[in-house]
Amino acid sequence: MKAVELAKSYNPKDFEDRIYQEWKEKGEFGPKKDAAGEHFSVVMPPPNVTGILHMGHALNNSLQDIIIRYYRMTGRPTLWVPGTDHAGIATQNVVERQLKKEGLRRQDLGREKFIERTWLVKEKHHDIIKSQLEKMGCSCDWEHERFTMDEGLSRAVREAFVTLYERGLIYKGKYLVNYCPKCGTALSDDEVEYENMPGKLYHVRYPYADGSGYITVATTRPETMFGDVAVAVHPEDERYKAIVGKLLCLPLTDKRIPIIADSFVDREFGTGMVKITPAHDPNDWECGRRNNLEAVNILNPDGTLNDNCPQKYRNIQAVEARELVVKDLEDGGYIVKIEDHAHDVGHCYRCHTVIEPYLSDQWFVRMKSLAEKALDALKKSDIVFYPRRWENTYSHWMETIRDWCISRQLWWGHRIPVWYCKDCGQVIVSREDPTCCPKCHKSNLEQDSDVLDTWFSSWLWPFSTLGWPEETEDLEKFFPTSTLVSAYDIIFFWISRMIMSSEEFLGKAPFRDIVITGLVRDIQGRKMSKSLGNGIDPLEVIDQFGADAMKFTLCYMAAQGQDVLIDMNSFKMGSRFANKIWNATRFLLMNLEGRNLVKVDEKDYSVMDRWIYGQLNSTCLAIQKAMEGYRFNDAAQSIYSFFWNDFCDWYIEESKQKLLHGSDEEKDRAISILMDILESSMRLMHPFLSFITEEIYQKLPNHTGDVIVASYPVFDEKRCYEEAHALVASLQEVVRTVRSVRSNLQIAPEKKLKVVFRPSKDFNATALISDELVFVSSLVGASSFVIDDDMKESVDGAFPANGLGYECFVFVRDAIDVDAEIGRLKAEIAKAEKNLAGVESKLSNEAFLKNAKAEAVEKEKSKRAEFLEKIKKNSEHIKLLSSF
RNA sequence: GGAGGAUUAGCUCAGCGGGAGAGCGCCUGCCUUACAAGCAGGAUGUCACAAGUUCAAUCCUUGUAUCCUCCA
Known part of the structure; x- marks a missing residue:
């Protein structure tokens, strides 16, 4: 097999755009035909077509993308519906500001021309938003894209209005409304x-x-x-x-x-x-x-x-x-x-x-009965908020709800489907545009000049985007949607109302899980805003660090429901991690040269093999749990520590010995397991770092297809390998002990020293260390590493260090600061004595012995032994040092 | 006025009643041919304050303080 060359450093610009286009062209964002099991669908909160996307959108859509990619890989039929919102007042204001610069008012253009012009603004911003979402890597199904004023959704709006009117839930009345004199x-x-x-x-x-x-x-x-x-x-x-x-x-x-x-x-x-x-x-x-x-x-x-x-x-x-x-x-x-x-x-x-x-004629929706159904949905747990505390906010709003004023004296939006007969005064509320008055049959009709509140179209979003009021296949297949991800600032405007409309028109909740994210703020905790100039542009982040770095960093920081405080530097974290992945891969692909991939049977696994597979397996479980509870930061942390701390720092390091010095057979075996773990890691990490994992996956000799549609690694109870976990933990402890001695004494890495290792009889990892002698020696910089379990070696003049169940003696007669070391050991003794006192007081407390769980008592006892041993050993070592 | 949240390392924040954690930053030493965007080691904490519950509290309860958000 040939080595695979990878560029020297991680450069996301080399592949992010290309990969996105490939995914898109292959149609991998839409639901798979052969997908099985319960559907998983998400509707994207539609961004306003007035603006460009900010960090809040980046957070929101990153999390949705992670969820969607995760469930897509589990094999379920998965759909993520994107779209945009016409944003009545906001968009109209944008156009009116433009006109003002030209010295015009909207009245100068007239309604029709004004709306034409607004559509142009809409198109322009829509294109910007779409390209931004693509840059971010959002795997939404563009075939399903919707706009709140497109034809289908306009039909839905009419259907909703007329139905509510027929049910007596819409009325026109003189009412004291909030009136904005500027927006009119x-x-x-x-x-x-x-x-x-x-x-x-x-x-x-x-x-x-x-x-x-x-x-x-x-x-x-x-x-x-x-x-x-x-x-x-x-x-x-x-x-x-x-x-x-x-x-x-x-x-x-x-x-x-x-x-x-x-x-x-x-x-x-x-x-x-x-x-x-x-x-x-x-x-x-x-x-x-x-x-x-x-x-x-x-x-x-x-x-x-x-x-x-x-x-x-x-x-x-x-x-x-x-x-x-x-x-x-x-x-x-x-x-x-x-x-x-x-x-x-x-x-x-x-x-x-x-x-x-201001007192005026307006249209209203009677909210009480709608709110009652929406409250029931919560009571029956048809909907669940993450975190739960938002349920109180929701209930309180529903309980104190007032009628909703839905008419707006604007031009940009859905016209109210009400006509007045100028001859007989008849009011006509209709799904279709009427041509004549049903009462006097004259055709002198005039439509109500108002438009509907923007939210009157977005509150239908979860089902209008799937085709409602038609009974479409999409609606059948993907409704109700699974999860909604939104920030808390639109719980009332949007989330609550979607639940009401869905209960009213379809008789069920529009989604089950409602994930409420925090807001993205600057590092001082202030809201990001144009006027403060403290905003961070997602595109700039992508330009500097890459889309993966942005998504991973946001995910890592998105503790459930907490606001996310960031600055540009925050994204270094994700960027470094991506770089680490890149380089680890580069190293492994280099080592493919001249190798054959072989299938290694589970029964032939070494302890280290079992350990790394166990770590991979427990990471799968951690991620599964994190995803089920929408604990994104937990998922990101599991991935990070698995790939970096376990795989790179220990397993690849251990493998280097074999890759460099092993026989052909050992080399084949080593690289095969490494490639297996790497391949699984790419699938494991794909939802969180989508581009880099796809780029790498394509280059792996053991890959099949695209990682975006590969199967997600599944936790396997039989592959926990707990004993290997304990053994390797002990080995790591020994290595750290010796390294710490060397580092504290400032011994140069190139200086190889003899180490005598004295385990107690019941120390669990003696055999492992013996098997891994070359590996351990290299990690601790030992010229020779002697396992002295029968206390035969002389340790005269060696520097001692101890851990739980073992002692290490490092032969460093030269170049040590005896006094400083004695001081450090004394400090350790003092700490151990303090801890011991705490333990003793518990163990001498009869109430504790009587009431505490047996394991807790046992644990205290073993802690006591541990502290006692430490004090004893350190005292001996001080004595020894004093004789230097 | 009501409700909710926050208070843990210099910063941003995790934390599951039983020996205080991560990332960044900092200190020390290393370019050990995957990665200096790296490696190894290290320092840093009245877990806001005060009571209570408990054998045991960063964690549960109550109160106080400060900050933030929402609602009226």
Whole structure:
């Protein structure tokens, strides 16, 4: 057999793009025809077509890719559906910003042209996103790619809307909604972000209508007083019980408003009296409804005061009007005092403009019955969150849910499938575009001008992407999906709603396992953001370190549910590991020269062979458990320590003796096992380091097909080889003991020294060390390594070191610092004595002996023996050293 | 105001009631022909604080402090 040449160093750019194209061309991302067993499917959280992917996407998609590749290799029919989201407000804002630069508004283009232009932006960003996902190595099935506004999904949206309407779960109503004056649209409750801001609290006098004095109310927004319809006090507030029902004069107007009682009033806040402005405050809205009060809207859609206000204030922006009103109140002697007051102010989650509560006609989904089904799904464990603690958050949201405002006054999105007959006023809600009014049969119809909230399409994602409402083969085969991976910031927007819609339309949960990842932050724990400039671009990481390094590093750091704090340097870890894999492979492939691969029978395994196969096997188990529990960091760590610490540091090192100095037969045998382990390792590591393992796998003489579709190594109970594990652990301990002596004494590696090794009679690894004498000698730099189990060797003048069950004597008469060594040994004795004291106190404690598990007692006893031995040996060694 | 999370080595973080761990960084010595992106050895900890439960607490319970997030 010929050696296989590998480039001198690991350079991911040489093969990552090529391999991705090969996979794609061979169609290896889609579900296999011959796959068997339960399906495994995942839908990708669709990125917004506004932007480019950030580290959060990299984390999210890396984990999905790992899961998908893992299950694909286990042989199950596996599907990962990619796609993008039209992101209504966000995308529209991008286009409007572009227009603004050209001095245009969207109205200048008109709806149709504006949407055409938005599609262009969508196409451009979509292409960027797709190429980014490919760069990352995501093995999603591009044949199944979807966009929330493509034809099929638009049908699903209509179906959902009309079905809910028919079930009485969608209604149109006048309602106080969150209104963003800048975006010019209503927002759902969840789209409002609150921020504590400094403001003023104005204490204003409202005189009694009968002239018998006045009361004082506190407000942060005096300009809304024109919409006041009452002043409320707490019904049990003793101070004000007597005045409930009295009328007040509303200053600056000639209006009369009553004092009412309502228990929502906070008696501690301000004067304990609040003005009620139903059209401009959510709490007041609820209060107004409870008390049958009129809602007086005082604002125009552009945020200026309207005709419900006195002439003087009309058509002035609210903020300016406030100053004017305050001045007039002051002039009129109505202001008692003005205090500084910080309070929470709602902002638009897209443009961060201050939200205005605004009374308008909007469409809503009645959420209560949907939420109940979604809660049941959790109670029945149809869905499980990883980590579990998110289940509380989910339940709480479901229990306190409010109706969902789904209409948006935007152009980019799904038009609401509602038409109005201009002749007879008939409202038509239809799956198909109607041509005439079913009531008056005239065709003078006008479609509702609003579009639906973006989330109204994404909440159907797990089944709309599979063809719903058609009963497609995909839907049959891959629904419900298996696992959803998402960050916690969209549990409410998206995850919860998907569960509701799926329960409502398909009668089951859309996925079973919900993996909630942390957020990716910078090394100081701050969110990565454009304004801070602290973001890391995944493409830059890939450029510097490779996609494998990025994926592996993220996986290694993704402890369940924890935020991931990283900087550019963090990715060195994955990059070094990949380099290690590359070089280990290079070495092994070099050694193929002139060799024949042979089948080594299990019964011919040496102890070291059994050990490495045992380690490989237990790593399979560790990974299986880690994947089942979505403990990605555990999986990454198992792989890392197996390949690097076990395989490279010990097994390959041991094999070198045979590869370099063995007979042809020994060489064949050694390289065959090495290639076998290497081949298994590539399959084992493929989900986590996809490109490098494929590149290497193709070059292995013992490979079959592509690793992406190879079978995943399976844990085998019969191949644990625990005794080999214990033996090798002992051997490693002996090696470390001698190395430590040499290192502490600063003995140059090239200086070979005689070592006498004295095992106790029951030391388990004496035979192994004897068999591996050449290996051990080379690791410890011994000129000769004498196993002296009958205490015949003279150790005069040798430097002693001891371990559990053995002593080593290193012949280093020259060049040692006797005093320093004595100091070190004394420190060890002190530590052992401290540990011994702890053990003794346990063992002299009758309660411990009585209550503790037998193994625990035994363990303490063996610890005692160990510490005693250490103290004894070290004392002897100090004596010996003192005589030097 | 309510809920959740975090607090372990210089940094980022694992950790399963019974002798404190990893990666990076640091110190020392080595280019031992796979890898200096490497090898070997080493140092570094009141496991935030205080009680409680337990034979035994970094781990369980309660409280406190600090920080973060979400909800209202």
